[in-house]
Amino acid sequence: MDSAKPSLELVRSVTDEHVLRTLMRHRRLTRAELASEIGISKPTAGESVRRLTERGLLADTGERTPGGRGRGRVGSYYALDPGVGAALAVTIAAEGVVAERLDVYGDTVARAARQIDRPARPDQIAAALLAVATELRDAAGPRDAAGPRDATGPRGATNSRDGGPRDAEPRGDDGQTVRVAVVSAADPVDRASGRLVHLPDSPFLVGDLDPVAVLAPFVDGAVVVDNDVNWAALAERDSVGADGLRDFAYLYLGEGLGCAIVNDGEIRRGRTGLTGEIAHLITIGPGGRATRFIELFGELGLRHAGTTAIDVERLLTTADRAVLGAAVGGVIAALIALADPQEVVIGGSWGPALLDDIRSAATWAPRDVTVRAAGLTETPVLAGVRAAALNSLRRAIVGR
Amino acid sequence: MDSAKPSLELVRSVTDEHVLRTLMRHRRLTRAELASEIGISKPTAGESVRRLTERGLLADTGERTPGGRGRGRVGSYYALDPGVGAALAVTIAAEGVVAERLDVYGDTVARAARQIDRPARPDQIAAALLAVATELRDAAGPRDAAGPRDATGPRGATNSRDGGPRDAEPRGDDGQTVRVAVVSAADPVDRASGRLVHLPDSPFLVGDLDPVAVLAPFVDGAVVVDNDVNWAALAERDSVGADGLRDFAYLYLGEGLGCAIVNDGEIRRGRTGLTGEIAHLITIGPGGRATRFIELFGELGLRHAGTTAIDVERLLTTADRAVLGAAVGGVIAALIALADPQEVVIGGSWGPALLDDIRSAATWAPRDVTVRAAGLTETPVLAGVRAAALNSLRRAIVGR
DNA sequence: CGATTCTAGTCAGGAGCCTTGCCTGGAACG
DNA sequence: CGTTCCAGGCAAGGCTCCTGACTAGAATCG
Incomplete structure (x- = not known):
């Protein structure tokens, strides 16, 4: 080839x-x-x-x-050599920002986090992102007490292969250059630019933000941004083991609505990266009307006033579960028709709680497909981001 | 790696x-x-x-x-050497079966076809498939008049790497072993077995058939079977040129309903190969009801009596185009939501004719995506099958 | 018509990367 | 204190590639 x-x-x-x-x-x-x-x-x-x-x-x-x-x-x-560098794993959500620095072995050598009071404004989130990045740059890693290293070859001098801004030195005190950053954001991400995009009528939790611009000064290499659901799906895939789950869909039902589609073992992102933006999918609404998925929550009064987020608490306590289950069932029918998954994994803050209602509505589905709750519940997004960051770092080191 | x-x-x-x-x-x-x-x-x-x-x-x-x-x-x-072998490109549809033998340069060296009167029974189609395969095996290729070849090394003796049945010699009179067969069928295809599958209520044009079993005696290698729409989409991709169209959907609207999804430049087949089986997708039916796509045609009286096929002639002359356009628009909305294509290409016997009605109903779509008629209209399926067959043959030769 | 020109193919020499096999140095065991 | 065991280095040899020089043979020129 x-x-x-x-x-x-x-x-x-x-x-x-x-x-x-x-x-x-x-x-x-x-x-x-x-x-x-x-x-x-x-x-x-x-x-x-x-x-x-x-x-x-x-x-x-x-x-x-x-x-x-x-x-x-x-x-x-x-x-x-410690000079091979480190990776940054970052998650951005409305609740706050978490960043970790990982070494080549996948160990977390430093961690920084900022919580943000709801409702969060985009500038607060950007400030938090900048803060955690700065904190990680200034923090010395815990290791590197092994003794004097003699081989001090030409390090860092010939390594600027990305042409990023070199004003702020992208390395911590321990000399661990950050070679790659992988970022999760709780909103749709434009594949080409890495910016968060606001789809009309959809939940927009983090808000207009350009993580690449914020993080580029801290990274001597690529900054990869993607939707949180995609990362969670990757973690779910890896938790099952190699070759176990090559085709599945991860349906995230929380304050936002999202869906990751894994096909032939890889996340499918589509032209702009908006694969799985199910908010505007047509499904079964109240009374059997064809309704956009997101409109359902407006009609049922389940969205937070003033914001675009879904009111999970009210949903779990007062909503008509049969109606919701039918609507989700319609979404699953579309997933089965268009993605042909082996399984449909349900995650998010309210999805798993309605699993039975969803299952009983799945008669709409053209054929039987396992519908189950996500296996990873701890911090699936961060797990996926970590794995991707480690992978990217290792690839950057090996590939010249 | x-x-x-x-x-x-x-x-x-x-x-x-x-x-x-x-x-x-x-x-x-x-x-x-x-x-x-x-x-x-x-x-x-x-x-x-x-x-x-x-x-x-x-x-x-x-x-x-x-x-x-x-x-x-x-x-x-x-x-x-001519002994490197040839490839079979086969299309199976209700109208008949076409088979071509291609050499390693992509030239068609032999061709056989059988037409079948409608309605076709599965056994007729299987017989036609057997007939064209036999005809191609017995036909001598047009070339190989170039002169005596001296280098007659150990050919064919050590080449049985697939363990297929060797009873019927899988080669024509000219010694052109058929190393691979690529088959298109106008029905859903099970990815693992290559058998055609009948989805409930869906059009089933070719009927229960196992192309792998029929063709295996004629092929000293793999037999690949896939849905015709997938092959047509591949041809459409290649007709645009390299890297031109990495993410798109090909919506086939004819006697049957199909959809191919190309993502990152490759056909996505899903777990069982049933990606894009849109018959059971929920869309906008008459009066704004949530309706399965295929049910619409029953409700509008647009299916052939006694068969599962759609009556294209009646559809084009008498049907309510606004209703059909709205339904197709709902399908496109789902495609955009779940596959994020750069374009939606409309093919098939009635789809392009309703392009305007479909476009005007695309207000349901979450964002603007080009909707256009297929560029290849001649024999798109055969073109895609040919390309795949040539590719497979070359890979088989190069890879040991 | 013979000399010249031009190109395909081969041969010899050498470099780089790998392997096997042997030897050496040095710590732990008994 | 001799034996055992292992990391590491050295030497020889095989395989693949390359460069440069040579041979062979047909077309063209004078």
Whole structure:
């Protein structure tokens, strides 16, 4: 498919990638351990380590503990150099902003959060975002007390491959450059720009905000923004295990309405990133009328006065569950018709509570599909963002 | 990502793949031309040709015409050996069955067709499928009059990598083994088995049929079956040009109802392959009632008596176009909500005729999306099947 | 018609990446 | 204190690629 001309170099790059990925899994290994783990010869492993150390990606940890099973000569342990950088995982919702800095191993090395009183204004949220980003930049990571690192190759000098603004140095005190940021926002996200978009009549919780502009000064690399439901769906997929759930829909029913569609194992975002914006989907309204999903909540008086959000408390206490169940059933029918999922997963603050009502209305569905509540309930969005951030960081390191 | 251990062999396979793909584009080249076309050295090109000839994939054409610009020594031209095989492109519809045999360059080397009187019974269609497959197997290809080929290496002896039934020899008289078959059927197709499935109340034109079982004896490789609308959408995508249309929906409105969804440049098939089965989608029915799309046609008396097909002629002459337009508009609203297409392409025997009515009803849509008639009108399904068959054949040849 | 020109293909030499096999150094075991 | 065991380095060899020089043979020129 794509040409790879300088050929022998290709083999070397495969080897180096193998070494890097193996050290991402095992944290620290001797060259002999690397060789047997990867399945290459010791000289090859040694050469690769030498190259990668020279590029500043690997470092001798200084440890000289005996290799593995007690006997034998002590080995030199190598690990990824802290200079490979870190990732930012950020969630933005109306309740507040949470940001974490992750290292290559997926560990959270720093965390910052800001709560915001409801109703939140967009400028408050932007300020909170800026605050957590600044706090994480200034916070020293907990590790890096391992001892002096000798290999101080040309680090950071030749690494500006994204042309971002370099005024504010995008690194914490510990030298952990932030190479990638992955952001969740509780509103629809434009795929190309990363800006939040306000769809007419839809809940708009976070409000007009450009996370890329706010975070770019803190990141020496890409800033990825997507809808919170998409990230939650990714976490749900990963929680099931590899290949377990390649085609499903994640229906989020809370203050906002959202839906993620996973097809062939990947989130499907569509042209503008607005796949799964179900607010305007036509479904079964009161009296069997064809009604837009979002209009139902207006008709039933279930939206917060003055805002676009759904009043979850009132919904759970006073609403006609049969009517709601029928409407959600219509949405599920559309999902089955157009996305053909293996399962429909229901999440959000009120969706799982109405699961029975939804199920009993699913007779509209053209065929039987499992409808179940989300398995991850703790912080599914943050889990998905973390996984994506870690993935992006590792890809950025491995791919040159 | 995926491990590739025996490493230097990887470089060689890249080179060989390059040579094969280049000869698929240029039909015949000397070793020197190959080298400069690919950007490798002459000795490397020569070695690769030697290897591939030994494996029976390449053959000296016997031509000794001077190389290119008149002067100089004459070169030996090499081309893909006819033994690399051919592909079958098959379309199955209620009107009849068409099958073509394609060579590796995408040329149609043989064609067979059977028309069937309406209404067609499944056994008639199965018989027609068997008939065209047999006819194509027995027909000699038009080429292969080029002269004696000397390099008669071990061909076909070590090539049975699919374990298919070898009773009926899956090759025509010219030795062109059929390595892959791509089949279109005018009904929903189960992704895993390739069988046609009957969804309750939906049009079922071809009827219960197992194309894989019928065609397997004729094919020394995979038989791929999919819905005709999906293939038409692929042809539409390719007709626009690379990267032009990565996210769109193809709405087929004819005797049957179908919809293909292309996302990130690929057809999305879903868990069972029933993505886009819009018959049971809830839309706007007469009087604003929430109605399943397919039920509308029953209510309006637009289905053929005794069958499940839609009566297109009556629809075009007598039906209430505003009602139909509104219903289709509701379907488009669902497509926009759940698939976020760049465009919605309308095809089929009656869809384009109602384009204005559909457009004027698209006020239900949450945002403006281009709605247009299909650009390919000739034989879009066959075009898509051909492209897929050619692709599969080439992949089968290159990938070992 | 012979000399010249031009190109396809081959050969020799060398570089890079990998492997196997052997040797050395040094810690732990008994 | 000798034995055992393992990390790491070295040497030799194989495979793939490349460059540059050479050979072979047809078309063109004078």
